[in-house]
Amino acid sequence: MQDTLVISKQNNKTVAIEVDISDDEYGDSSSDSSWRHNMHSDNKDELILDRVSNDDSEDSNTNFSDFENNEVEIMVPDSENNEVEIMVPDSENEEEDDPMRQLMRSKMWICNPKNGIEFEKGQLFTNMDAFRAVLKDYVIQNGFPLLRLKNERSRVTAICNAEGCQWRIHASPVADNITFQIKSYQPQHTCVMDKHCAETTSDWMAKKLVGVMRDHPNMTSKGVEAELKTYGMKPSKMQIFRAKNKALNEIEVTHDESYSKLPKYAELLRNNNPNSICKIHYDRPNLLVELKFLRIFISFRAQKLGFLEGCRPFVGFDGYFLKGPFGGVLLTAVALDANNSIFLIAFAVTECENKDTWRWLFYYFQEFFGPFDNNIPLIFISDRQKGLNLAYKEIFPDATERHCCRHICSNFKSQFSGILLRSFFWKAVKSYDVVGYNEAMASIKDINIAVWRCLDKISRSS
Known part of the structure; x- marks a missing residue:
């Protein structure tokens, strides 16, 4: 052992003493007698710290001096309120300054x-x-x-x-x-x-509503208002409307992003619901222009089987204007089942309602549900919408035409008011023979000839 540091307690003070012990050869701990001396020492307060080195004495002194430079002496009181000197690494001071x-x-x-x-x-x-x-x-x-x-x-x-x-x-x-x-x-x-x-802007409100509306997507405006009141707010109706729409867009993605997923939806529909039809029509003048959605026609296999096997050959066609941000028209085809209930058999979304869009719908309707047996004549009923009659007469020339009397009554009621006129109108359309029909129409002519002329222009089928 080259160096030994002894810290002993004398006269209630701690003193650090450096003792040099030089040996000719380095020996292991079993051949060193110093530890035996310390074990039998009478002074129980002595503390021996050994430092073992393989270097010569000069290197050992150098290392010991470095060890001293890296230590800081701090006086702290012990249990008997006596000051005790301890060695603390200087790194703690560096940590405080870092x-x-x-x-x-x-x-x-x-x-x-x-x-x-x-x-x-x-x-x-x-x-x-x-x-x-x-x-x-x-x-x-x-x-x-x-x-x-x-x-x-x-x-x-x-x-x-x-x-x-x-x-x-x-x-x-x-x-x-x-x-x-x-x-x-x-x-x-x-x-x-x-x-x-x-x-408290609508954007901030939407962020607070996303988590709640993800669990309750059908939350009403009153529910949104109650949720925002938990933050101590009194939002206006317009703020509630905007915050609710922004939260739904964050959850369900916007409409324009959803339109780009239609081709993937069509492919999934064909794979998971075989024998169904999903046709999408895009507008693309040239390859440099991005695809623009125009129309989509959908009918499922269950709808086809339900119509052909359980419904009468009586089909009604109608269109409904969509009130979303992108507009368009929803075209539907419905039939009557054995319980006289409406049974949806096909639907389409188009950019507008005209002869071209109806002809596009009837083309895929004939492709998916046809060919029809000539022994079972088809009967089509509509509200005489523009271009609808002309479209299906080109593809279904043998189909029988019928008109929706409720739409006809609503049209002439907006121009000609009167309960008596409406009563004779419904008497005419519900007549089972020509005699009853002519009597009702004569009564309408006597009351208001302009109404009679308007109704007489509508074609009648036997």
Whole structure:
């Protein structure tokens, strides 16, 4: 052993004594007699620290001097209130001076919806956007006007915009230029807070509604209003409408993104529901122009079998205008089952309602449901929409034509009012013979000849 450091307690003081013991050869612990001496020593307060080295004495002294330079003597009281001198590594002082180590000891802000938001100096946030979002929630929670003096990527400084209020917060990134930390904070408010905060926009409301509406997609406007009141808000009807739509768009994706998924939907329909039909018509003048959706025709195999095996050959066609952001018309084909109930057999969405779109629908209707037996004549009923009669007469020339009397009554009622006229009209359309029909039409002619002329222009089929 080259060096031995003995720390002994004498006269209530601790003294460090350096003892040099030189041996000619290095021996293991079993051949060293020093440990035997210390084991039988009468002084129980002696503490022996051995340092073993394979180097010569000069190297050993050098290493020991380095060891001394890396230690700091600190006086601390022991159990008997006596000062004891201990050796402490200098690295602790370096840790206190290292800003990164102090940063790691700072508190990271964690969202707790049950408790209110409380800021503290030194709090950390994952990035600038996270700090801005929490700051906005804090302002809405406490209800005071906020003025952002600096709102940059390198710093965010905000104050209370009320006159004379001392509330102020400042945050900026730390050494990694990503994590945001609150550098200074003055939490006291000297103003009167108002819950009607200008920060409560529809975008902020939508973010709070996404989680709830994902579980309850059919939530009504009253439910949305009740959910927002939990944040101390009184939103207007327009704010509720906009926030609800934005939340649904966030959950269900917007309509324009959904249109791009139609080809994939058609392929999945053919694979998972064979013997069904799904035709999509696009408009693309040239290869440089992006595809534009125009029409789609869908009918499932179950609808085909239900119509051919369980319904009468009586089909009604009608169109409905769509009120969505992209408009269009929904075209439907329905039949009557054995219980006189309406049975949907096909539907299509087109850009408008005219002869061309109806002819497109009847073409795929004939392709999917046909060919029809000539012994069972088809009967088509409609409300005499523009182009519909001309379209199916080209593809189904043998089909019998019928008109919807309710639509006819609604059309002439808007021009000619009177309960008596309507009663004779329904008497005419429900007649089982020509005599009853002519008598009802004669009564209408005697009351108002203009109504008679309007009804007489409509073609009648035997």
